Amino acid sequence: MKTGIYKILNKENNKVYIGSAVDIKKRWRDHKWHLIHNKHHNSHLQSSWNNYGINSFEFSIIFECSITELLVNELKFITLYNSSNSNFGYNVNDPEHSFLNKSHTKKTKQILSFQKKGNKNPMYGKCGDKHPNYMKKTPIEIRNKISLAKKGIATHRQTNVKLSILDVTNIKKLYYIQKISQPKIARQFNVSYATINNIITKKTWRCI
Numbered sequence: 001m002k003t004g005i006y007k008i009l010n011k012e013n014n015k016v017y018i019g020s021a022v023d024i025k026k027r028w029r030d031h032k033w034h035l036i037h038n039k040h041h042n043s044h045l046q047s048s049w050n051n052y053g054i055n056s057f058e059f060s061i062i063f064e065c066s067i068t069e070l071l072v073n074e075l076k077f078i079t080l081y082n083s084s085n086s087n088f089g090y091n092v093n094d095p096e097h098s099f100l101n102k103s104h105t106k107k108t109k110q111i112l113s114f115q116k117k118g119n120k121n122p123m124y125g126k127c128g129d130k131h132p133n134y135m136k137k138t139p140i141e142i143r144n145k146i147s148l149a150k151k152g153i154a155t156h157r158q159t160n161v162k163l164s165i166l167d168v169t170n171i172k173k174l175y176y177i178q179k180i181s182q183p184k185i186a187r188q189f190n191v192s193y194a195t196i197n198n199i200i201t202k203k204t205w206r207c208i
Contacts, residue, residue: 001025004064005077008090010048012056017045017090018083020074022067028059045090075176163189168205175200 001023008017008031021027031040036054040046049057065073083089163171167189174180174188175196186196198204 002061002064003067003070005062005070005073007060007062007077007081008045009058009060010052010056010090011058012052013048015048015089016081016083017042018062018074018078018081020070022070024061031059042090044086044092048090072176079173079177163191163195163199163205168199171196171199 002025003022004024005018005020006024006028008019010016019027019031032054034040035046035049038046038050040049062077063073078084078089078091081089083091086092171185171189174185175182180188182196182200183193186193189196195204
């Protein structure tokens, strides 16, 4: 069984579909069954399959990784191939990819759940006096900042900065691919932490 990122290439127009799976070959069988029976969830890919035929498509593994790295690497290769652009790929408005839509799919929830199970959870076994914050009281200044941030109010940064679609796209790339922290991204774009957090948690700019 191979786990990682795969590509479905249309050899006629070079458009690609990028996906990830715990068992890639099983996922390919699912794709083919649904495409052959005209029941695939991705209407753009289904339309091309109907138009070009099965022999025009090539399935290949492009990167193997652990289950915990699937989502990050999937986004990385979608960005690399620009497959969320309908001129280059089939990942546009695809419900399989939560980071291109409004909410997590069942697949994404399963992966996120797996990442946090048992001793994979950073707080596993840390309760009571074993918890790093046991008996520690958060300073009033920090509590106030957290309260304001939750309300979307900046404490030391301007809030009237208007972000463009390109800014939001770059913010998500910095966070998901380059692993830059939200506070650093906020400083880079001269906005509040709450603004960045709202983008990352999809409270705002859901469709980007």
